[in-house]
Amino acid sequence: EEMPVQLSKHGCDTHMFAPNEDQMHVVNHLTGEEMPNEKRNVLVESARIARGKVKPATELNPADYDALILPGGFGAAKNLCNFATTLGAGKGTPEDMVVQPSIAKIVTDFNTQKKVIGACCIAPVILAKVLPGVNVTMGCSSGDDFPFAGATGAVEALGGTHEETQAPCKDVCIDHDKLVVTSAAYMYDGKPHEVFESVCAMVDAVVDLAKQN
Template sequence: MKVAIVLSGCGVFDGAEIHESVLTMLALSCAGVPYQCMAPNINQAHVINHLTGQVTEGENRNVLVESARIARGEIIDIKNADSHDYAAVFFPGGFGAAKNLSDFAFKGSACQIQPDVLHFAKAMAAAKKPACYICISPTMIPRIYGQDAKLTIGNDQATAQAIEAMGGEHIDCPVQEFVVDAERKLVSTPAYMLAQNIAEAAAGIEAAVEATLAMIATEART
């Protein structure tokens, strides 16, 4: 029962949120579930100096190469990933999910998903395999699952309105909990959209991972 983890770079402001990524890996590892990290082989939208919060002019970084930092080098190009090989998929947050995996950070409800990411995510959805979206990454759900998909990013009103403009059904959710769309086998949790520290992020992520793995177990019994 191997699962996929889709990363979007390395660093909260321009890539995958490191705490969320590692907490997801830790929860899976503690449950005895092997995972494969993957990311698109594309340039980042931009590079942010995480000390100053400013864009670093003239610097380019690759999403797959940067994601390899978190994955300790054990990562593949999502373009080469076969959905048949995975029982579920996990999308940690960080602005990379909204800048590199999609362009939600720039275009809001008019956003599109990076083609290789969209192809893999839609293949998992078509196979009715469970998916867990964390933090800001649930903004991609309406583009993948269509109208009325239930999800949460916490309670940020502007983001929730953009999600609903895309056809999603946003549900307010506290940091330690998660929202389930049972019909689509979707789990989402706010993590650092609300978390004030790593312990709060961990509580919701661990619960969401457990719920996602329970869906796999249920599927295996049917």
Template sequence: MAKTPKVAVLLAGCGHLDGAEVREAVLALLALDQHGASFQCIAPNADQYHVVDHATGRPVAGARRNILEEASRIARAGQCLDLASARAGDYDALVMPGGYGVAKNHCTFAIKGAEAEVRPDVAAFIRGFFDAGKPVGAICIAPALVALALSGRGSAELTLGNDAGCDEAMRILGHHPKDTPNAREIVIDETHKLVTTPAYMFDDAKLSDVWIGIERCVTEVLKRC
């Protein structure tokens, strides 16, 4: 890397049941920092799909939370950029942690599977990186968001661990899911400069294994900047 790469980190809130998976997000930021990259956390300024009580795992009736405000809990106050002000051209790469918020707030994959829609602003931002030939790293469920955003733009190789339902949805969308045995693994699609890792698609994954997979993913993304 001849220069310090600037990486956009797209967050989906805060909390794995209704936002960004906090461990995945922090580990991704740590990996970027350790490799000397600069980063900017980004999130849409919009309401979450719903709010989940993480102590019980149940939705909270009538509750509302803002994706940008919640993502700022991870980014630190005032350090998360409104997606409306973000441009793919300002960054060298994109990294997306997972969490159910990716599949509920950025798109409707958690509800509609292969028939899901993507928020137009999120789709446009993601496509901007692929259109410019810039590398993208997608963690956990985030490869499904990529698959939806790339629908009709060619087939990508990616991993969502070994979830049969997700794999079938990827095939319906015209992509090529690759099963991986654990959270340490990555899949690289050189044609699209897409690097994916399953992380907590394995519910029982050890934190240390999630870290290894994310660090490997970030390393390969930065190599392609």
């Protein structure tokens, strides 16, 4: 919710996109257990969360936009790529991590067209996979306040550079060469308002960089 709220404050005209395919699996978020007999579609679920108006990712034309923002969370780690079942699970090699094809194309096209890309939480690993050598942050690589700190090593394994941002993670990492902005968000086990501020800082930096670009 932070992203559309902050983008709205900036007066941005935004559109949302998602892959039109089944989720990796369905989880009962009350118990944390997988629901093996259920299927849900990523595009449909995205429309539910975003209150409709979500288009298939294959319809996104970077020429129509000034910037791209990738949200994080388990949905990004499981459905926008397979990080959750490969490097995120301590399995396989960097080559085994695969980004969903339409997402990989979108990121590549935005980068090729020299347009700003923002990402937060776990989503920066997608950028590390698609954009070799990119500088990103997902918080700190150690510490009790960073329960997913081990994921930062994946950025390095994928050929990127991870820049540490300390709690409460209001700082963003800006790769001016690749026009990429990232922040820690829920990679930091902070209070809700701290996570909100982390996401908003990323959005603010994306908007500022897009205006300069």
